[in-house]
Structures are given as C-alpha cells and as structure tokens.
Amino acid sequence: MSPSPTSSSLSPTRPTSSVPPFSPSSSSTAASPRPTQAQLTLAALARSPSSPRTMRGLRKIKSHQILSSHPPPPPSSGRLSAGAEELPAPGPQLDSPVRLRSTHRRARSNSDASSREPPILTAHRRPGRKTGSGFGVKRSLLESLLRDGPQNGNVREGLEELRYLVLSTRVEADADGMSTYRVYLWLVLLDTPPVSTDEYLSLIHRGRSPAYAKIRNDTFRTLATDPLFKRRVTEASLIRLLNAVAWKLHDAKSKRRARPRLSTGRRREMELLINTPPSIAEEPSPMGSTPGSVISNSTSSAFGSPGITNESAIYVQGMNVLCAPFLYAARSEVEAFALFHSFILRECPSYIRGAMDGVHRGLRLVDRCLEIVEPKLAAYLFSKGLQAELYAFPSVLTLCACTPPLPEVLHLWDFLFAYGPHLNILCIVAQLIRMRDMILESPSPNKVLRSFPPLDAKEIIALTVLLVRKIPEPLYAELINHAK
Numbered sequence: 509m510s511p512s513p514t515s516s517s518l519s520p521t522r523p524t525s526s527v528p529p530f531s532p533s534s535s536s537t538a539a540s541p542r543p544t545q546a547q548l549t550l551a552a553l554a555r556s557p558s559s560p561r562t563m564r565g566l567r568k569i570k571s572h573q574i575l576s577s578h579p580p581p582p583p584s585s586g587r588l589s590a591g592a593e594e595l596p597a598p599g600p601q602l603d604s605p606v607r608l609r610s611t612h613r614r615a616r617s618n619s620d621a622s623s624r625e626p627p628i629l630t631a632h633r634r635p636g637r638k639t640g641s642g643f644g645v646k647r648s649l650l651e652s653l654l655r656d657g658p659q660n661g662n663v664r665e666g667l668e669e670l671r672y673l674v675l676s677t678r679v680e681a682d683a684d685g686m687s688t689y690r691v692y693l694w695l696v697l698l699d700t701p702p703v704s705t706d707e708y709l710s711l712i713h714r715g716r717s718p719a720y721a722k723i724r725n726d727t728f729r730t731l732a733t734d735p736l737f738k739r740r741v742t743e744a745s746l747i748r749l750l751n752a753v754a755w756k757l758h759d760a761k762s763k764r765r766a767r768p769r770l771s772t773g774r775r776r777e778m779e780l781l782i783n784t785p786p787s788i789a790e791e792p793s794p795m796g797s798t799p800g801s802v803i804s805n806s807t808s809s810a811f812g813s814p815g816i817t818n819e820s821a822i823y824v825q826g827m828n829v830l831c832a833p834f835l836y837a838a839r840s841e842v843e844a845f846a847l848f849h850s851f852i853l854r855e856c857p858s859y860i861r862g863a864m865d866g867v868h869r870g871l872r873l874v875d876r877c878l879e880i881v882e883p884k885l886a887a888y889l890f891s892k893g894l895q896a897e898l899y900a901f902p903s904v905l906t907l908c909a910c911t912p913p914l915p916e917v918l919h920l921w922d923f924l925f926a927y928g929p930h931l932n933i934l935c936i937v938a939q940l941i942r943m944r945d946m947i948l949e950s951p952s953p954n955k956v957l958r959s960f961p962p963l964d965a966k967e968i969i970a971l972t973v974l975l976v977r978k979i980p981e982p983l984y985a986e987l988i989n990h991a992k
Contacts, residue, residue: 648680649673651689654696670696674926675969678919684736685915690922691838694847697925698854703846708752717754719823723747726828736914741835749841750823750831753849757822757860824860826905827852833909837918855929856991859905869990870904870933871896873983877937881978885944892953899957900936907932911939911960919965923972930987931972934979938971939963 647655650673658666674693681687694700717723727746731737831848838844852859858866874896879886889895902910907929909917924931939960940947947953979987 648677650677650679650693654689654692667696671926674922675973678966679922681915681918683915684740685836685913685918687837687918690918691843691847693922694834694837694925695843698847698850700846700850703842703849705842708842708845711752711755712748714755717751717758717822719754720751722823722825723750723754723828726825730828730832731914734912734914737832737836741832745835745841746828746831749835749845749848750828752845753827753831753852754822756849761822824862824864826902827860829902829906829909830859833914833917833921836914851929858991864905866991867901867905868897869986871900873933873987873990874900874904874936876983877933877975877979877987878940880980880983881937881975882941882944885940885947888948889953894954894957896936899954903936903939903960904932908935908939908963911963913962916963916965920963920968923965923969928988930991931976933987933990934972934975935968937975938968941971942967 650670653666653670653673658669670693674697679687679690679693681690695702724747727743727750730743730746830852831844834844834848834851835841838847856866858864858869875886875890878889878896896904907924908920911917920935924935942964943956943961946956950956976984
C-alpha cells in the first residue's frame with residue numbers, strides 16, 4: 509500500500525529539506541508501487557540544486573496531487589459537482605501561502621465539494637426591538653407604579669409608595685439625565701393638573717409682558733457653561749415660558765387688587781345686617797382668600813407685601829435658572845410651563861417676591877442648621893465673617909440648580925419634590941459638610957465657597973436624610989414654612 513501524500517509531507521514550510529518524501533528504502537519493498545510522475549517531479553525539484561524551489565511550484569504540485577487523488581463523485585440528477593478535469597488551473601487561486609499554513613487541509617469550496625447536500629447558510633437574526641421605557645424590556649417598580657396607578661385606588665398609599673421608591677431606587681435615566689417618565693413623576697408629586705396648549709399659546713400671543721426686558725437680560729446667561737442644557741433648550745423657549753408665566757402672575761395680581769374694592773361694598777351691606785351673626789361670620793377677610801383656592805391662596809401669600817412694582821412682582825432675577833431644569837426634563841413647553849407655574853405658586857411663593865424674603869429666611873436657616881449639625885465648621889465660618897448670605901444665595905434661590913452637573917440636579921430634584929423642597933436647605937448644609945476639610949485647611953475659605961464642587965445627588969441625599977434626624981422639631985417647622 510503506497511503512503512498517501514499528506515499535508516505534512518508536502519508542507520511548503522520546508523521546501524529545502526534534503527530528504528525527499530519518497531526515499532529509495534521505502535520504494536524497494538515488494539508491496540510498494542511505483543511512484544507517480546508528480547512525486548518524481550517533486551523529488552527532482554527537491555534534489556536539484558539548480559531548481560528554483562519556489563513556493564509557487566510546490567503549491568501547484570501539491571494541489572495537483574490532492575485533486576488527482578480524489579476521484580469525482582458519481583453524477584446525480586441534480587446539480588453536478590465539477591470534477592478534477594473541469595477545475596481551472598490552481599495557480600491563480602493558490603497564490604497566497606496563508607491558506608496552506610494550517611496542519612489541516614482547507615475546506616473545499618462548493619464547486620469542489622463531493623457532498624450532495626446544499627451548503628448550510630447561517631441566518632443572521634436581527635436583535636429584538638426593545639419595548640417599554642426604552643431602557644429595557646423590564647420596567648422598574650417606579651415606572652410600573654406610575655403607569656398602572658396605586659393598588660385598590662388608594663391614592664394616599666400610592667403616593668407614600670412612590671416617595672419611598674424615589675428614595676430607595678433611582679429614576680432610570682441615560683447619561684444626559686433624560687428619562688421617559690421623570691416629567692410624569694414630577695407632575696404627580698407636585699399635584700399639577702394638565703394645562704391645555706391653547707391656554708399656553710394664548711399667553712404667548714399676548715406679546716411682551718411688563719417683565720420682558722428683565723427676562724431678556726437674564727435668559728442668555730442661563731446655565732451658559734452647561735453643554736447639555738444648551739444642546740436641548742434654546743433661549744427662545746426660555747423667553748416664551750418666562751414671559752407666559754409673567755403674564756399669568758400679572759393677571760393673578762390684577763384680580764387680587766380688585767377684590768378689596770368688592771369686599772368693601774359687601775362689608776357695608778353686612779353692616780346693615782348686624783343682627784344676623786352668621787352673615788358677619790361669613791364676611792371674607794381683606795386678603796380675599798380661601799384655603800381651598802389655589803390661585804387666591806398663592807397670590808395672597810406671594811403678593812401680600814404692598815408697594816411692589818409690576819416688574820418686581822411678576823419676575824425676579826434667578827427665576828430663569830429655577831425654570832431651566834423644568835424645560836430640560838419636560839417633553840414639551842406646555843408641561844414645563846404647568847410645572848414651573850404650579851411650583852412657584854404652591855411651594856415657594858415667597859421666593860418670587862420683589863424683596864425675596866423667603867430666600868433670605870432660607871439663608872438664615874442654613875446658618876442655624878449648620879451651627880447645630882457642625883458647630884466647629886460653623887464657628888470657623890462665622891469667625892471669618894462668612895454667613896450663608898455671602899455664598900449660598902444662588903443655591904437657595906434655585907434649589908441647587910446652579911451647581912453642575914445637570915443630570916445630578918435632576919436626581920436631587922426627584923428627592924426634593926417627593927419629600928419637600930424645604931429640604932434644599934439641608935442639602936446645602938450637606939454640601940458644606942462634604943467641603944469641610946477643604947474649608948478648614950484653606951487660608952482663605954471664601955475662595956473655596958465661591959464655587960461648590962460638582963453635585964453627587966446620591967451622597968447628598970443620604971447625608972440629608974441623616975441631618976433631618978438632628979434638626980429639632982421647632983426648627984424643622986421653620987424649614988417647612990420659610991418659603992410660603
């Protein structure tokens with residue numbers, strides 16, 4: 509039986525071997541047949557010193573041996589496989605030596621295959637499309653609660669569970685802070701009803717409000733160094749929203765000013781009915797507000813101070829920064845308008861007064877809370893003459909929206925809207941505690957306090973929860989009411 513030519517014996521990696529693949533000792537046995545012409549040619553090329561022994565020639569001989577040693581399969585009724593005599597010359601197809609470097613012989617092409625089975629084609633399946641929120645097929649508990657509502661229709665328990673989920677699990681968002689359901693979470697937590705687009709457009713079509721000049725002086729500076737905000741929110745949208753809110757506040761103030769004249773006439777009528785005590789008890793107060801009315805209650809608290817001009821009463825500097833996160837997180841200007849207008853009227857009406865008395869009360873509370881939870885740091889700052897009025901005014905007015913990065917501001921606002929914006933005072937104290945070592949080691953702490961370090965919402969929220977336990981009840985009540 510003749511030894512069959514193998515890839516190892518004809519490997520092109522050893523073309524200069526002095527031992528031919530078929531030696532005289534192996535061919536002298538009786539059982540060995542005569543060598544083929546291809547084998548003799550290969551041996552001659554290996555012995556001849558004048559042979560070029562090129563890789564190309566050896567590959568041609570090898571491919572010829574391989575093709576001639578495998579007879580073509582019998583013809584079938586289907587597509588016939590090409591035989592060795594039908595194949596083109598192997599030279600142009602075997603120029604690259606890379607195909608012959610492996611120890612195993614390369615797989616034959618479909619035209620050379622002896623098998624009658626069709627080639628197996630690998631189907632590339634497209635990945636399935638994600639559904640739900642866009643961040644994964646499985647929705648989080650927070651998103652599911654927002655979509656499905658509370659169990660058994662119990663709104664109070666649903667809100668408590670919603671607040672707990674905001675505190676225990678973070679709102680799902682991408683790297684830019686964008687979430688598909690955050691704006692709906694804010695609408696629920698702030699108890700903000702929807703506003704029709706026609707109402708918002710009617711305010712815009714009224715033109716410039718009395719505060720338009722002040723608005724234009726502030727909008728171009730709104731988060732000017734934040735690329736995420738500049739990429740998503742335009743200055744034109746800021747101007748439209750602030751101008752619409754200014755018209756809304758202007759109308760509320762006009763209604764409040766007209767009420768005392770009406771109440772005076774009713775008071776005279778009730779003086780004639782002095783013998784009927786129920787009518788006297790039903791006499792409205794001079795402020796003309798009822799606890800159940802959102803507009804009257806908010807306008808009475810926001811515009812209770814006399815002598816405020818139209819511009820100072822309907823817009824104050826800093827409202828542009830306070831409005832910015834609402835525009836960034838909302839899916840439309842109408843949603844941002846509804847959230848911002850409801851927030852400043854219900855949660856912090858004293859922040860938008862001309863004197864900003866609510867902001868100044870909050871600054872005094874920062875000093876008092878810091879003195880309780882960190883007496884050493886507070887004493888050091890007071891010894892340098894550094895009260896919160898000098899460094900914390902923007903943070904109190906804007907609920908820390910002036911401190912980047914913006915995605916962390918949004919996560920911090922999730923917590924503040926869930927448990928009360930008054931906790932922003934303790935969030936500022938938490939930031940001071942994080943800066944404690946830098947402040948105490950710096951010879952000029954006022955330079956350190958000029959710019960707070962980047963927000964870390966998770967750490968600040970965790971520290972704020974601990975600070976709540978250290979605040980006495982009377983001081984905590986002042987925190988709740990300081991912005992009203």
